[in-house]
Structure formats: structure tokens, C-alpha cells
Amino acid sequence: MILPCPPLDRSEALRYLGVRGKAPDDITALLERAEALLCEKVKPRYVWRAVDPPDFPGEDLARHLAGCRTAVLFAVTLGQESEELFRRAQSGDMALAVTLDAAASALTENCCDLAETEIQKAFPDRYFTFRFSPGYGDLPLSVQRDMIRLLNAERLIGLTVSPSDMLLPQKSVTAILGVSDAELPKARQGCALCRMREQCQYRKAGEHCGF
């Protein structure tokens, strides 16, 4: 399904670019150009499906979904159009390429937020966990393959997974939401749970990825 392109969270894109403090004018101009190119070319798509809580490996997802009778699997992709932009820019204007990359990463997150909002409309008066993706905690990346298959994502939104469990197109996310009848304890999330904690660039810089 086509998702309307949400506004880009520029501060997030700047954070991915490593820009701290107020962005210099030339970077702002570059980001505006990247945003315009993305808005013109990119067609975000999403797909979702309500299922019984899936029996995926690891303990963290099960803990995350505790108390939820239903789970929603979903996937979001910016589509192949975004990647054509990066490929071309990398052979001409590398500065634009890295800015596009950062902006597209931020836009993917913005699309996930929008997709979640859309999905939540189908479940009035229910409560949701935050989105949990393969690679979080001890949920292995190999689950990407199951997510793609269960969502029929290849046919429905053109999203595939490489032999090394990477999503293609690259600017894509799969995630799992728990749906509960009762209110859930606030934000079961954070670095303590994350298996990336030792390598995390955000954590090294004293920041947080949002997990």
C-alpha cells in the first residue's frame, strides 16, 4: 500500500549526518535539496497484518509482547526509487549522496511513525507497545526472512531480503507491535536490553537511538 510521504524530520537527518548544534547554511541548503529530491522520487509503501504473537527465537520479543493477545507485523519501505538517487549521487556529488542517505534514513523512521498511526486506527480502544524490529535485543536479524514471507512483502510492496538478512531496498524497516486490551507498562525499552549496546555509536556519544 502506498503511504503518503510524511514531512522529513530534519533534526533527525542532521543527527545522522553528525551535525551538532545549529546547522551551517550550506548543509541546510544541501538537506533541502535532498529532501526535495526524495519527496519528488520516493514512493513509500507499507504492509501489515494482525497475527497471534509470533514464535520467533529469543526471549526479548516474548517479554516485549507479554500481555498482548495480538501482534501486528508490519514493513515499510521507501522503495527502489530512493536507491537510484543514492547511486547516481555517489558518482557525481558525494556530499549530496551522504545527505540523501541521512535524510532517507530519517524519512524511513518518519514513515514508520505514520504507518503505526494508520495501523492503530484499525484497533480502536486498544493499547500498543513500541515497535520491535529484528536486530533489537536478542531477536536475530534472520527473522527478517520470516517477516517478509509472513507479510507477503515481496509481492505487496516489493521488499526483499538478501542472503545475509539485509532488507532490500535498503531504506526499509520491518517491525512488530504488540496489541493489548489493557494499558501497558510504560516503555519497555532502552540500552539495557539492547544487544548493540557495546557497539552503539549513539551510546558512545552519550545519545540514544530511540529504542
Place this chain on the structure above:
Amino acid sequence: MSIVDFNRFWILDGAMGTMLQADGLPLGDRPELLNLTDPDRITAIHRAYIEAGAEIIYTNTFGANGHKLANTGHTPQEVISAGVAAAKKAAGDTVLTALDIGPIGELLEPAGTLLFEEAYRLFAEQVTAGVEAGCDLIVIETMSDLYEAKAALLAAKEHCSLPVFVTLSFEETGRTFAGCGVDSMAVLLGALGADAIGINCSLGPREIRPILEKLAKETSLPLIVKANAGLPDPATGAYGVSAEEFANEMAAIADCGAAILGGCCGTTPEYIRALKNRLPAAPVKRTVLSRPAALCTATRTVRLNKIRVIGERINPTGKKRMQQALREGDFSYLRQQAVSQAEAGADILDINVGLPGIDEVETIRRAVRAVQSVTDLPLQIDSSEPAAIEAALRLCSGKPIVNSVNGKQESLRTVLPLVKKYGAAVVGLTLDENGIPPTAEERLAIARKILSAAEEYGIPKEDVLIDCLTLAVSVQQKEAGETLRAVRMVREELGLQTVLGVSNISFGLPERVEINRSFLTLALQAGLTLPILNPNIPAMMDTVAAFRVLSGEDAGAEAYLALMASRTEAEKTETEALTLPHAVEKGLDTHAADLCRAALQNGDDPFHLINGVLIPALDRVGDRFGEGKLFLPQLLRSAAAATAAFGVLQEHFAKTGGGAPTKGPIVIATVEGDIHDIGKNIVRVILENYGYRMIDLGRDVPVQTVVDAVREHKAPLVGLSALMTTTLKSMEKTIRALHEAELPCKIFVGGAVLTPEYAEEIGADYYAKDAKASVDIAKRLLG
């Protein structure tokens, strides 16, 4: 019954997966395995569709390829032969069994990493198994990437003589997920010899109809539609359109000219029965189209109905830098040339890699892949070596031009069959065993001979393009006029498109561009439609733009006005007094090049410019980046400005001899399994600036390829990049292999998830936290 009669309706079956899921197949399970475990269940579904009226049934083999069946313990051959058997058991003698082939499930490069040859191999395996099991025809369906469809169609054509149907899945935008439109689809699949083409899946008949209407105007091939039962409900996956509505909307599609009709996701025998009952007795008669010749890539169609510029820069003849790039396998240089020509307005890109002593077949393969990865312009394969032409034709994602055939029997006999097989257009040079004839009449006669030979091979007339040959006016002055006269005669008497390599005219004269642009104007006026030129020389593109206005092609001079407006915009920037180091630090590439040129004219020592001006400027930028006062895009802009200045210096050295010694080489790669290569590319750009010769192996690079490259180039330093935790393992393997091969190289590593500790643990010599750190490492080791 083995040959399909296209003057009648053919009813196809409906969905297999929907029936199996309704019957309890768990979501996400591979339905193809039921061919082995429960073939009777599959036969029963086929029977139900036949009873409902299906005359062609698709085998339950959609995902039965080597990639999707990996880890199931079964081969495509087993699954397909069981699938065909299950279908044939239901089909009896009256119904046709179509071997169903779906997408591989992994993206082909450049979007993914799957190579065209590997895709071809997987498809060939399926076709062979299906044919051995006795299928009656091949259907390639649900394709999104036209390039993948080409691999499948080629595999089918080369492994059987059965009819082949090809259908793609479109979104409501009229494009596939991979960006393919009905125009490119019709051009390429028609040229490659598909027997019928059409649309399946993704949409219901109501959404498909407008797309089918467009497709019907693009092709005279029989049309197929296998629509979904509407669009799925996201929460449940259920489809919304009833059998009756489906049949009504499919009947409207039949009115648009489709004659091979069935159902895809969400449809059941009830839908097929309703469809059969709703169709009239015979399909509508379609009028055969005459359409202008067209070239295409998977995502763009270029019609040859007006002036189209062919960019000439990917050709080593007389270009030292291109020669060096081809010899060293530096395909990033080719990619840059492709992008800059596309941005300058080229419509088609010529690719010529012919150099003495080079492996032309392998080099042209790599060149085609490189260029296709960054532009969507159709290609012109420029070679005199049939093996190289064929290698390039196989890998082209669309319909290219072959440059060239000529009037010699040997040439006609070897080149034209390739042009026909791969569905290309072809340039015919008006020369033969007796050389280039002096008069226009004789050249026309050769053009006529080439055309008739092409038509004998079944190549459509509009795909034959004639080059009347430009000769140097400094040597053969009279013949400039003959060439122009020949162009006019070919246009008027044969009605063919014409090609000329424009800049040959000025060979041996000073200020060549003056001669070139005047000749171009005359040639365009004589009827030249496909000038081969350097689009990065503004005077040449301006001449084309001006001619388009004068000839009326550029209605309202809109394109001309836009071009000139963009130019004044660019000229306005920066009028303040700048120095070369400032231009680099501020990342102003045009200024940096201009200032560098001025400095050379001023008599500045080029080595001083490198070591005393440019490198210190880059160091200052690097330091400020390290201090967090300047950010990555700015660092890269500065690098680009320095590159522009180095380009000027290289030109200078090329003229005067000598040149800056290069250091290195440094081999860099994004490790196997990892496709995130932007970090590696940043490092390459920055290190190149410091004068290191970079051997960039690309992304998803197998361990052995790294080892071989380090050995071949005797590289003292290797850089490896990985973005994901999962691919750090490949990084470790690559390092181990380099150590085991006892190569005397140092290894530096980088990537988002790496830490200095981890780098040490996996045996790397250095950890580079960013591009600046890579420079520090290289300086320390290589000076």
C-alpha cells in the same frame, strides 16, 4: 495441442495460493513443496479450475527456484517435475499446462546483489526441469524488474522452443516496484521474442484496465491479464471484489484487446466460471500498430522520433584518463562519466572499451554493469568484436543499439544474428570490402544493402540506423559535403534514422569545437537524428538546443529557455575574490579548477600547487572535521573541489609529460554480504585526493576477490568496511584469509558497528573511525 492460437480467447486459471490457504496452508509456508508431499491436493485444485473453464493452467511452481528452495532439502528439478505431473494429471489432452516461473525473490544488481548471469542460471534450471516434465508453454509472471524478466525470457528462449508468456505486476501509478512502465516492457519483451505479454497480480481488474489500455497501444503482441480479486484488506489479507464484479470488469478488459484472461490472488474457480460465462464469443480485432523505433532500459524508453544525442565519452580512443581507468579496472571513473553525460543532456550513452591487450569481453561486461548502475539511459554497444558485442547485449537491461555492422559480408553475417537475437537496434556503417566510397550515391547503395540484409534476418526496418561516416575535413575536404548529401539521401530515400560521429570532422585542426558545431548544424539540417558527440562541451549541446528551436521540435522554445535559465543561475554564484585554498576549503569545484588553471598559467610549479597548496588546504579541512567544526558533507564538498583542481593538474601533466607520483595502491572493499557501501565510497574519495591510487572492489566482495586483488596489485594497504553486526563475520574471514595468504599488507577497518577493540580482536592492524582517520593511517604507512 502445443501451439497457442491467438485468434481466440484463452481462459487461464485462478489463484493457487489462495486455494491452499483456504485449505489450511499456514501463512508463509512454501506451497510448492506440496507438489511432493500432497500432489493429489494440487491436482484437485487444477481440476476445479478446469471444471470452471480454465484452458491453460499454471503449475504450482511459482517460487520453485534454487534460491527460494535453498534449505528446504529439495531441488527445483524435483519440485517442478512433481508440479508439472500434478498439473498434467488434471489437464488431460485438452488443457494446456504452463510452467509457472515467478521472481527469484532477491533483487538483481544494481538494486540488489544478484548477478544477471546467476538469475539466468536459476531460470534456466527451472525451464529445463519444466520442459523435461512435459509442460506445454512457459509463463514468467509477477515480475517487477524488467531486467529479471529478460533473464527469464532469455533462459526460456535458449532452453526450449515452447511459447513464452511474460506478465509484470504494476502499481496503480502504472509502474512496477522497480520503476518499469508499459512502454519499456513492450519494447524489450517484444524485441526479445515473447509470444504474449501482459499484467498480473498487485491490482484488481478495475485498476489494471487503464494500464492495459496503455499497453495495448505499445504492442501488437497478444495481451494477457490475470488480475487479483481487488485489493487486499491489510488486517486480514482478504480480497474484496466478488466473482460477478470481477467477471464484469474482466470483460471490459477484454474489450480493450486482452484475449488471455484469468485470475490471480484472491480468485477461486467461482471467479473463473463467472469470467468464462461473461466473455463474448471472440476477442476484439486489434489493429497492428506502426510505432517509431524505440530504445529502452528497464525504467526508461527513448523513442527515435526526434534528435537524440549519443554521449561519446566512454571510449578510450585518444583519452588517456579513460585508457588508464579501463586498464586498472577503475569503473568508478566510468560511472562518473556516465552521470556527467546524463546530467548534460545525453539521451543514449556509447560504450567502447577497445584497447590493445585488454580483455574486451570481460571489460565491456563490467562497463555495462557500471554504467547501468548509475543511469537509466539506453546504451550503444560500440565494438568490432562479436564476442564483446554479445557479452554486452546479454547484460543490457533494455534494448540497446549495436555500433556497428557494415556492408562487408563477414560483418553482416556475424553481427546481424546477434542484433536479432537480443532485439537490439543497429548502426550500419556505409563502407564495405572496397572501403569508404567517395560519393553519396555509393554510400546510399551500401545503406540499402545493409537494410535489406537486416530485414532478411527479421530485424525491423526502423531498428536500422545508418552512419554515413564523417571524415576529417583537414584531409578529405570535399567529402564533408558528400557525407551531408548521403545523410539527406538516407533520410529521404530510405526513411531511416542517421548517426554521425560529429567530432571526427575537425581532426587535425585547431579550435576543433568551432568546426564541430558548424558541421553539427549542417548535418542536423541534412537530416542527422542521432549525433554522437561530447555532451559536456556546452557549445555542442547549445547547438543541438538551438537547432531544436529552429526546427520547431522544441515547441515554444521551452527546453531552450530552461537550459539558459539554469546557466545564468549557476554563473551568479560567488563573485568575491577567492584563492585556491579558499575554494577548496569552501568546496567550490568550478572555482577551484579555474583558479588552479590560472595558477599554472601564472607559472606556478604544479608540485608546489599539490604539496604546498592543495594538500595543506585538505589537511585544514580534515582537521576541522576531526574537531567537529565541520561536517561530512562539507568535507566531501572540499574533496570534490580538490578533485577538480587535481583534474586540471593531471591535464597539465598529460601535456607536459611527467606527473605526480601516485602512492599505494590501496585496495578497498565492503565485505561479503554487506551492501551498504557509502562509507567505503567516502573513504575512497578522500584518499584519492591525497594522491593514493585506489583499487575499489565495490560492495558484497567475496573473500577470495580481496585476496586476489591485493596479490595482483601488490597493495601494501587494504581497507575493509562493514555496516552490520552480521557482516563483521565476513570482515573477520577476509582478514584471516589475507593473513593465511601471507600477503605483506596492513589492514584497516571501519564501519558503524566496529569498535577499536573489536577491530583488534579480529586481527585488523588499524581501526579508522572516519575518512580523516583513514588518511592518517595511509600517511603513516605510505607517506
